[in-house]
Amino acid sequence: MGCLAHRLFTGLITVSFMVLCVTGALAIRNPESEKRVDVKKGIVAFVEVRSAEPATLYIMYPTQYSKYKTAGSVDGTLEFRNITWLIYPVxxxxxxxxxxxxxxxxxxxxxxxxxxxxxINRLMKGEERLRAGMEMSVEAGINVVRLTPLLPGLKIALDFSKDARFIIIKTIDLARYRKGIKTFDQLYSEAGLKGSESGFNFSTTDFEDLYLLIETPVPIRVKSVIHATKESAESGC
Amino acid sequence: MKISRRSLLKSMGISMAGGIFINGVSSKKAFGDEKGMPKVHRPILPSPTKKRVVILGGGYSGLYCATTLRELAPEAEIIVVEKYPFFVSGPSHIDIVAGLKHLDDVTRSYDPIAERNIRIVRSEVIGIIPDEKRVLTASGDLEYTLLVISTGIRIADEDVLNLIEQPASNAHAWELGETIEMRRRIEAFRGGKIVITVPTAPFKCPPGPYEVACLLREYFDNKKIKAEITIVDANDKPQPGPLAQKWTGVLESRNINYMPNSKVIEIDAAGRRVITDKGEKVSYDFVSIIPPNKAATFIKDAGLGDPFMDVDPSTFKSKKYDNIFAVGDCAKVPYTKSAFTASLQGKSVAHQVARALGTDVSEPAPIYNICYPYVSSEESLMVRADWDKDGKMLKADVDDPKKEYARSRAAWERGLLSGLFGT
Incomplete structure (x- = not known):
C-alpha cells in the first residue's frame, strides 16, 4: 500500500485476498490472478496495481468478465501492457x-x-487529490505514452528512471508523427512542453488528450502521476 | 408551426451553401486584418436605442433564454442570431439517423418565437469584439448591451488527420447536414462493417454514439442486412462514465464490438480504414467518425476560452467580461452537454441577464438533467443528475432499460419543443 495511502486515502478497505501483508496490502503471487472490485453508489474506488516486472492488466465489466471466463476472450476490455504501477479510479x-x-x-x-x-468538497476547498497514475516500461528508441483522461487544471508529474528527451503533444501532432509528416526533432523544436531530463511537471489547460513522446537510448521506466485540483473539480472531475 | 420537407430542404441547401463559403474562410482572412477586425463595418441594425440583448445561436439554450427573458424584461430589445432558417430538435438527430422520425417531425419555424417580439436575424457569427460590444456576422455587424453565446459545439474535423481533405468519407449525427447524409447512407447500406468512433469526453449527447449503434443493430437486423458494428472509443469506457456498466452489458447483448481507449487520429478513405493512436487499423464499409467537440472558433479568437467558453457556472457570466454570458454546449460548465440542461441553462441565464439589465427577478431554479438513452426503438435507459447553484452535483440516479422510458423520451422531447413552439 505504502505511499498511496499516505498521500490520499481516508480509509482502507480491501477486497477478498490471497495474502494479507503487514501493511494491509494484498500480495498476489500467482503469475495470473483476478480480483473483483465492488463499489457502492456515491463511492470512488482507487485500485492500485504494482508489479516488480512489466505486467499486463485487463479491466472488465461483469458481462465482459463472463465472456472471458467462458470463451477466454478479452475483446472490448480495457488493456494496459508493460505496466509496473497503476492507479485506476472506479x-x-x-x-x-x-x-x-x-x-x-x-x-x-x-x-x-x-x-x-x-x-469534491475537499477539492473545492483547495486540496489536491491523487486522481490517476501509471508507470510503464518503454523500449530504447522513441515511445508514445497517452496521458488521459484530462481536464483543465489537473497537475501532472512525469518521472523517468533515467534522463530522456521528451515532448508533450496534442493528438493531431501524434497523427502527423505517425504518418511521417513530422519528425520527433521537428516536433521537439515546435513544442512548448518539452525537456531532456528525468522529470517534468505541468498543469493541463483544457480537455484535449496529450501524448508523451519520449526518446531514450536504453529501456527506461516512465511514470505519470495526475492530481485533481479545485479547477479540475469545477470542470466535472 | 411545421414547415414542409420540400421547402425545408430547399432552404437548407441555400443555408449549407452559405455555410461552406463561410466555413471555408477564417474570420481573419475574410476581413483581412491581423487582429481579425473588419475593415468595413456594415451594421445589420442601427445602434440600439434601448438595452439590447443579443443571443448567438437559436438552439434550445438560446431560445429558452430569449423567451424567458422576454417575460422577465419586457422592455429589452432581444435579438437571436441563427444561421439556419428553421429549428431542428437536436436529440432527434439520432431518431432521424435510425429512421424513427423524419426531419419534418422535429422541425419548427422560428415564427412563433418572432411573434413574441424577439427578432430573429438569420446569419452566421464570424467574430466578437468584446471591447466594442460588437458581433461580426456574415451579414454585417450587430451592437449589443449584453451578449449571450449559445452556439453549441463545433465539430473539430481538423483534429482527425485527412478528415478535412476527405469530408465525403464521413457522416455522423452531430450536425444537421451530416445527419441527413448519414441516414441516406444507412438506407443505401447493403451489408459489411460499420465503424462508429467516439471522441474523448466532453462531447455533446454523451450516450449518443452507443444509442446510434444499438438502433442501427436493430434496424439492420429487421432488414436482414448483415452488419458487423464496432465502436472505437477514445474513452476508457462507454459514456457518460456512470452509465458504463449498463452500456457494456447492452453492447455485449447486441453483439456490438467495443474498443475502449482507442482514439481515431486518422482516416484513410482510399483504404476504407481508420487508424487509432495505438496504430490499430480498423477497416470499414461505412464509417461514422464523431470528431472532437469544441466551441466555435470565434470564442477562442475573442479570448473568451478554449476549447469552451470560460464562465462562472452559477451565473454563466464570462470570467473576463461582465456583459457576456455563455450557456449550453459551448460553455465550460459541469452540466451534461444535453438538450435538457441546455434548456434549463437558457432559462437560468435569462434571470442573470435580467438582473444585469436592472430587473429584480427571483433566483433561477437549479440545473438538473434527465434523459432516456435508447437501447432499442422500444426501450430506453433513464439517467438523472441534479446540481446545486454552484454546479456541484448533489444527487444522481440511473435505471435499467424499460419500455416506459422510451415513451418518457418521446414526451420529454415534445415537452422541450412545446415549451418554445407550442406544438
Whole structure:
C-alpha cells in the first residue's frame, strides 16, 4: 500500500485476498490472478496495481468478465501492457459498479475507497487529490505514452528512471508523427512542453488528450502521476 | 408551426451553401486584418436605442433564454442570431439517423418565437469584439448591451488527420447536414462493417454514439442486412462514465464490438480504414467518425476560452467580461452537454441577464438533467443528475432499460419543443 495511502486515502478497505501483508496490502503471487472490485453508489474506488516486472492488466465489466471466463476472450476490455504501477479510479456516481481486474504477471493489488461528495468538497476547498497514475516500461528508441483522461487544471508529474528527451503533444501532432509528416526533432523544436531530463511537471489547460513522446537510448521506466485540483473539480472531475 | 420537407430542404441547401463559403474562410482572412477586425463595418441594425440583448445561436439554450427573458424584461430589445432558417430538435438527430422520425417531425419555424417580439436575424457569427460590444456576422455587424453565446459545439474535423481533405468519407449525427447524409447512407447500406468512433469526453449527447449503434443493430437486423458494428472509443469506457456498466452489458447483448481507449487520429478513405493512436487499423464499409467537440472558433479568437467558453457556472457570466454570458454546449460548465440542461441553462441565464439589465427577478431554479438513452426503438435507459447553484452535483440516479422510458423520451422531447413552439 505504502505511499498511496499516505498521500490520499481516508480509509482502507480491501477486497477478498490471497495474502494479507503487514501493511494491509494484498500480495498476489500467482503469475495470473483476478480480483473483483465492488463499489457502492456515491463511492470512488482507487485500485492500485504494482508489479516488480512489466505486467499486463485487463479491466472488465461483469458481462465482459463472463465472456472471458467462458470463451477466454478479452475483446472490448480495457488493456494496459508493460505496466509496473497503476492507479485506476472506479467512480460509482449513479449506481453500484463492479469491475474485474485480470493480471498477467506477479502483482500486488490494493483498493481504497473514498466518498465522492467528500472528495469534491475537499477539492473545492483547495486540496489536491491523487486522481490517476501509471508507470510503464518503454523500449530504447522513441515511445508514445497517452496521458488521459484530462481536464483543465489537473497537475501532472512525469518521472523517468533515467534522463530522456521528451515532448508533450496534442493528438493531431501524434497523427502527423505517425504518418511521417513530422519528425520527433521537428516536433521537439515546435513544442512548448518539452525537456531532456528525468522529470517534468505541468498543469493541463483544457480537455484535449496529450501524448508523451519520449526518446531514450536504453529501456527506461516512465511514470505519470495526475492530481485533481479545485479547477479540475469545477470542470466535472 | 411545421414547415414542409420540400421547402425545408430547399432552404437548407441555400443555408449549407452559405455555410461552406463561410466555413471555408477564417474570420481573419475574410476581413483581412491581423487582429481579425473588419475593415468595413456594415451594421445589420442601427445602434440600439434601448438595452439590447443579443443571443448567438437559436438552439434550445438560446431560445429558452430569449423567451424567458422576454417575460422577465419586457422592455429589452432581444435579438437571436441563427444561421439556419428553421429549428431542428437536436436529440432527434439520432431518431432521424435510425429512421424513427423524419426531419419534418422535429422541425419548427422560428415564427412563433418572432411573434413574441424577439427578432430573429438569420446569419452566421464570424467574430466578437468584446471591447466594442460588437458581433461580426456574415451579414454585417450587430451592437449589443449584453451578449449571450449559445452556439453549441463545433465539430473539430481538423483534429482527425485527412478528415478535412476527405469530408465525403464521413457522416455522423452531430450536425444537421451530416445527419441527413448519414441516414441516406444507412438506407443505401447493403451489408459489411460499420465503424462508429467516439471522441474523448466532453462531447455533446454523451450516450449518443452507443444509442446510434444499438438502433442501427436493430434496424439492420429487421432488414436482414448483415452488419458487423464496432465502436472505437477514445474513452476508457462507454459514456457518460456512470452509465458504463449498463452500456457494456447492452453492447455485449447486441453483439456490438467495443474498443475502449482507442482514439481515431486518422482516416484513410482510399483504404476504407481508420487508424487509432495505438496504430490499430480498423477497416470499414461505412464509417461514422464523431470528431472532437469544441466551441466555435470565434470564442477562442475573442479570448473568451478554449476549447469552451470560460464562465462562472452559477451565473454563466464570462470570467473576463461582465456583459457576456455563455450557456449550453459551448460553455465550460459541469452540466451534461444535453438538450435538457441546455434548456434549463437558457432559462437560468435569462434571470442573470435580467438582473444585469436592472430587473429584480427571483433566483433561477437549479440545473438538473434527465434523459432516456435508447437501447432499442422500444426501450430506453433513464439517467438523472441534479446540481446545486454552484454546479456541484448533489444527487444522481440511473435505471435499467424499460419500455416506459422510451415513451418518457418521446414526451420529454415534445415537452422541450412545446415549451418554445407550442406544438
Amino acid at each position: 467512480p460509482a456516481m449513479l449506481e453500484d459498479q463492479t469491475l474485474h481486474f485480470v493480471m498477467k504477471g506477479e502483482t500486488r493489488f490494493d483498493v481504497v475507497y473514498e466518498d465522492i461528495q467528500d472528495r
